[in-house]
Amino acid sequence: MQDKQLFAHLLGVETPWQVERVELRLGEGEVHVYITHPRATRWRCPQCARRCRLYDHQPERRWRHLDIFQYVTIVHAEPPRCQCPEHGVLAVSLPWAEKTSRFTALFERWVIGWLGVASQSAVAEQMRISWDETHAIMERAVARGLARRSVETLPTIGIDEKAFRKGHNYLTLVYDHQGSRVLHVAEERKEASLAGFWAMLSPDQKEGIEAISMDMWEPFINSVRANVPDADSKIVFDKYHIASHLGNAVDLVRRQE
Numbered sequence: 364m365q366d367k368q369l370f371a372h373l374l375g376v377e378t379p380w381q382v383e384r385v386e387l388r389l390g391e392g393e394v395h396v397y398i399t400h401p402r403a404t405r406w407r408c409p410q411c412a413r414r415c416r417l418y419d420h421q422p423e424r425r426w427r428h429l430d431i432f433q434y435v436t437i438v439h440a441e442p443p444r445c446q447c448p449e450h451g452v453l454a455v456s457l458p459w460a461e462k463t464s465r466f467t468a469l470f471e472r473w474v475i476g477w478l479g480v481a482s483q484s485a486v487a488e489q490m491r492i493s494w495d496e497t498h499a500i501m502e503r504a505v506a507r508g509l510a511r512r513s514v515e516t517l518p519t520i521g522i523d524e525k526a527f528r529k530g531h532n533y534l535t536l537v538y539d540h541q542g543s544r545v546l547h548v549a550e551e552r553k554e555a556s557l558a559g560f561w562a563m564l565s566p567d568q569k570e571g572i573e574a575i576s577m578d579m580w581e582p583f584i585n586s587v588r589a590n591v592p593d594a595d596s597k598i599v600f601d602k603y604h605i606a607s608h609l610g611n612a613v614d615l616v617r618r619q620e
């Protein structure tokens with residue numbers, strides 16, 4: 364296979380990376396693409412972005428990429444480590460994949476696109492990956508979403524409980540009223556059910572909450588009081604609960620009298 368440039372274009376390989384060789388394994392239905400870089404490449408330190416010299420390479424890794432025609436395409440490379448005068452020896456970041464993934468970012472994006480319209484098992488079968496791999500791709504996408512969210516403000520949120528399976532099993536849900544989306548789901552409806560949500564927020568984000576709608580449910584109230592500055596002025600109960608408490612109080616007075 365001579366046309367390394369064609370493959371470089373197909374794969375989106377950019378300098379300093381280049382396609383070294385391509386191996387067609389027709390019997391296995393696979394294309395293996397080996398990518399490398401010029402010896403003299405200077406690498407950006409992942410901490411300070413300073414250009415540093417190459418220290419060594421980690422053992423070869425492989426990433427599943429988007430199929431080329433009907434062939435499963437695997438990218439091979441030895442991830443370089445650079446030596447920063449300040450931060451020492453560090454693995455450089457690779458433009459085509461996240462640190463821990465065995466798939467390229469483009470492949471993951473493709474899978475995420477399909478997960479929007481099909482079940483995890485259907486996507487796994489069509490993409491020829493396992494259910495666990497599909498799930499891990501989804502989890503990484505969620506983690507990226509959470510990382511992006513960490514800089515956002517959440518002025519109005521809602522805490523709610525949902526009963527399921529007809530019995531007394533509950534889920535605790537936290538909503539972002541402005542973005543109309545679910546921020547947090549946890550089992551049961553205890554004070555602890557909200558712990559994971561607060562852990563996700565920075566002090567500034569907690570401070571930035573202006574209103575929290577919720578039921579008059581004591582564990583939720585306690586949790587908000589313990590985590591949100593000036594909580595009592597921010598809690599908003601819904602009319603239904605207030606009306607029902609008022610009705611009960613009036614009823615109690617009436618019976619006493």
Ligand SMILES: [Zn+2]
Nearest residue numbers: 408411447450
């Ligand atoms: Zn550095």
